[in-house]
Amino acid sequence: MxxxxxxxxxxxxxxxxxxxxxxxxxxxxxxxxxxxxxxxxxxxxxxRSLDDLRLLMTVQVLNEAADRIGAGVMGLAGDDALRAFLREYRSYADEFPYRHSLLESPPVGGEETDPAVAAAVGRLLGTAHAAVRGYGLDGDELVHAVRALRVVVVGFVSLEQGTGYQLPTPLDASFDFLTDLLTAGLGRLAARSGSAVGG
Incomplete structure (x- = not known):
């Protein structure tokens, strides 16, 4: 029944x-x-189908990740915002490892991405832009910074969830080290561009 x-x-x-x-x-x-x-x-x-259900799941996961990460980044700028993005993204992936797989591989229907998926992807990307906006970058440099942010956190999390890290060195320490590298690099880029860095 x-x-x-x-x-x-x-x-x-x-x-x-x-x-x-x-x-x-x-x-x-x-x-x-x-x-x-x-x-x-x-x-x-x-x-309509399992594929249809996966699409609905993807929209839900993208939106809940955007909500969670966005709440962590809200009100912060510069290094603080970037660190919050990385921390919240990793925390979400750690809590929901299988949902994480839907974040970076949204389904594509036909020639165009489903509008609901596209909107949800846009929200998550918006949180990434918010995390680097305080560095004062624009144009291609802003795009490069957002891409670098995603590469860093998605790559680390994917290796962490798989078998990519075999040495006993604590992963939290490695994550902090990687975070420091990214914030320092963006800070130098902002200084070279004459942008003010908040945070």
């Missing part, structure tokens, strides 16, 4: 819970239906 009040948003929440517990390999419509307390065909009233 279908559980009362099932909606696409509720189905998405169940799917994210399944993903958290089992990883991508365990994410099936059957598993989501079992968690929701309905027969699998009942899900088709709310989502």
């Amino acid at each position: 279908a559980r009362a009040g099932l909606t696409p948003q509720i189905v998405t929440a169940h799917a994210l819970a399944v993903l958290d517990e089992t990883g991508p390999a365990g994410l099936t419509l059957k598993a989501v239906a079992e968690r929701a307390g309905v027969a699998a065909p009942s899900l088709y009233k709310h989502v």
Whole structure:
């Protein structure tokens, strides 16, 4: 018997819970239906397919990450904002390692990205721009800075979640070291460009 009040948003929440517990390999419509307390065909009233459900999940994850990271960055500038972005991103990925996989690999439908995904990606990228805005960069330098920020944190987190770090040196210390390198580098770039750095 279908559980009362099932909606696409509720189905998405169940799917994210399944993903958290089992990883991508365990994410099936059957598993989501079992968690929701309905027969699998009942899900088709709310989502068209597993791909459709993954898209809804991606939008949800992008938005919740943007909310969380944005809240950490809000009110800060310069080094403080950059450190907050890196810290909150890593914290989110540590808490939700399987959701993290959806952050940097959003699905593309047909020739264009789904508008909801595009909007959510824009929000997350907006937090990255906010994190480096205090360095006073603009144009291509701003784009380069945002890309560098993403490379640093996504690369570190991906290696951390895999088997990329084998030596016993503490990962927190390595993350702090990498953060110092990035803030120092952007600070020098801002000084060379004559930009004021806040924070």
